[in-house]
Amino acid sequence: MNRKEKFAEVVLTVVGLTSVAVLALIIFFIFREGAPFFAEVGLGSFIGGTKWSPGKGQFGVLPMIAGSFFVTLGALVIGVPLGLGCALYLSEFAPKRTAAILKPLIEILAGIPSVVFGFIGLTVIVPLIRDRLGGPGFSVLASALVLGIMILPTMVSISYDALRAVPQVYREGMLAVGANRWQAVTSVVLPAARSGILAAGILSMGRAVGETMAVIMVAGNATIIPGSVLDPVRTLTSNIALEMGYAAGLHRQALFATGVVLFVIIGALNIVARSFVRNRVR
């Protein structure tokens, strides 16, 4: 019995370490492939450069950093209020049975492949923007709309859990001084769930920054810093996915360097999100 237990412990430890090792290897390879590029081109002209034309040896990644920033910001502007509103409805106002039906449906959204979102964006949203608002249709706005919907499951289910974790006595306590349900929500429930909602926003942001396929299909992918929401845009992840197929030499290294930038951004988001979740547990 004891030997069996020892065996299980060893096996599980190895399995556990494997996933950590995979992460370590990913970090190692991205940095190993990207590092020579930083040495050759320099961090400043890479991150600060506004021209990306690998054929002429110009590797300025700023348009893509700006692209990821604007697209993510737009997605949050659309997805966060929508997702929080939905979570509030499900948690505070919907009859129990309605919530029990709707919440799993929203979570199914998370299981739809991103290429499907991209396809709908391509066939519905892009033409709509082109016809109604002008421009090529492939744009920051189209990307933000598609991503805004894609982050809903994350936003809704994590905010919902945060709202449900607020003790019922807080609601009763507010109702007992004459508050209506909406007042109870704004004065106590939302402040009490604040850190969980913040974590939901940050995780949604991570999802938006990382999403590639759907964005490629609707963004237009021009390597310019967009001047308006109707201009085409290219994100960091798109940049890697679009060019990795044919890149070689310094160009290939530049794409790994793009990955390093992305890695740093997402790592920072995760650390921030974790610190919020930890605060909530305390």
Next chain:
Amino acid sequence: MGTESMSAGAKVTAKDFRLYYGDFLALKGLNVDFPDKSITAIIGPSGCGKSTFLRSINRMNDLIEGVRVAGEIVYQGTNIYDPSVDLMWLRSRVGMVFQRPVAFPLSIYDNVACAPRVQGVRKRSELDEIVERSLRGVGLWDDVKDDLKKSALGLSLGNQQKLCIARAISTNPDVILLDEPASALDPIATLVLEDLMWKLREDYCLVIVTHNMQQAARASDYTVFMLGGEVVETGPTRQVFTNPRDPRTERYITGKLV
């Protein structure tokens, strides 16, 4: 006032008040007067309906699905179950303090100010004044006046309960309902709370539900003994405890099974 003359001085009167959970008759026609500027204790074994009755007085039972009521609870000449009654008005006039202190995860200041804000008070100076008056009213002001911005969850349980009473009186009620307010508190905090109740008694009609016989005996003017959804006996506390009219009351207060 006709028939009401017999209940002169009563702040709240239950008249043949019945309450159903679905088909179950939980309160079986209660007739009770709660006199003003005094403390009335509702006692009785678990499940006798005393908390349900208390929560009926500011309609907190409305939140529970399947609850129906019949009869009347009269406050200021109005049946509070009349459809024309504004719940916000009722609950600001009939405050409630719960079993476990419901200190919100907000600052001490906001824990009190949230109640007048709900009533539409917005001016900072007015809110400051209400917060100070309410905290003074429960004897908490001197302890917390320098910490108003700090989280209320840092306070001791006893002080959290005082804070909840401060919140309850911040809306100028004249009735305060207390649902086993000391059950989460240690003996010293309990005595402090009872002292506070005696002080509040000068201005308010207090109704307290308690499991604790000694507490009912030493901290109330009137006692209502309930059993199985009915009122068995009401009267001045000393009389109920020393010379009960009903043998069931006697058995309960002497600690025998009813």
